[in-house]
Amino acid sequence: MTVRPFTVKDYTHRIERALAEVAAAGLTGLLVTPGPDLVYFTGYRPTAITERITMLLLSLDRSPQLIVPTLERGDVEAAAGVDAVTVTDWRDGADPYTLTAGLLAPDGRYAVTDSAWAMHLLALRQRLPAAWFTSMTETLPMLRAVKDQAELDRLAAAGAAADAAYDEIVHARFTGRSEEDIGTDLAGLLRAHGHSQVDFTVVGSGPNGADPHHEMGPRAIRQGDMVVLDFGGLKDGYGSDTTRTVHVGEPTDTEREVHEVVRRAQQAAFEAVRPGVSCEDIDRVARTVIADAGYGEYFIHRTGHGIGLTTHEPPYLVEGEHRPLVPGMCFSIEPGIYLSGRFGVRIEDIVTVTATGGRRLNNTSHDLRVVA
Secondary structure, eight states, rough: OOOOOOHHHHHHHHEEEEEHHHHHTOSEEEEEEHHHHHHHOOOOOOOOOOSOOEEEEEEETEEEEEEEEGGGHHHHHHSSTTTEEEEEEEEEOOOOOHHTTSSSOTOOOOEEOOOOOHHHHHHHHHHOOOOEEHHHHHHHHTTTTOHHHHHHHHHHHHHHHHHHHHHHHHHOOOOOHHHHHHHHHHHHHHHHOOOEEEEEEEEEEEGGGGSOOOOOOOOOOOTTEEEEEEEEEETEEEEOEEEEEEESSSSOOHHHHHHHHHHHHHHHHHTTOOOOHHHHHHHHHHHHHHTTTTTTGGOOOOOOOOOOOSSSSEEEEEETOOBBTTTTTEEEEEEEEEETEEEEEEBBBEEEOOOSSSEOOOOOOOOEEEEE
């Protein structure tokens, strides 16, 4: 799938939408530092995040301002969304904090992205003692949660690439090979299918599968092992994340039963996706299926997490998250059962909310695949 480049219009729309949320939250503005949020609003990703302050100022009372070191201005001006903001640079030896503070309201209320350096924020607080600063995650957690069509296209392409990697890895030989060997193969397949970055390859065989975040190790995979495969990364700047559980040789009746319970929980949670349903309700649906089957205490993590420019971001499908789903949200649905010392099972798809329900961005079979 070919994805179109983001345009200045895309970045301008994102800034306008952010400012509307800033106003609704009773804030004066938003301060954005290097990381995924700066990429989201400007397309600019510094080659190295240094002690020199770089900060996008989104304020209700003035046009967007991007403060950057002079030595990085050339890279900034090459960014796709730079024409949506005014760039102001500062030279080494100057006081960038007084410059930045002069563009903010003395008594303003500002959300700050979580990637901000403490030294930068503390310096601004010294110069603006009447201003108030808060975490963006606390006040504007859904800022990047609703994806536009260009973002959805990238997420769909990343999901399709991860699916292609899975379709190939199941034809590999597992018996006698280490988890690390399979993980290395998976990483190579993700790259072969267009990923520029591999974030993780979880390969949990046998009892290691009962650890949801098991780091693949030297354990040799054996006949009779259940193997959890969880892998993902970035393609065209957007994330993939999928999990399937395979079995080396024929599974036992208990292994088939557990896998089927997880499959039904994943399917029920997917079918519950629609606008207006709360994030925690999706978690409850998956959890109820597993609890009713007698495995409730073995489902030990949330049902899902958002995905976009990073592989883990809001919204989170977990008890206590009351926010409603809206079209354009993208997140994982990944229930699991983990039997300590024996095996684990997890099935995960990335799902996006549509006007009428949910759409899977991963489409490989949920059946318990038998591998050699």
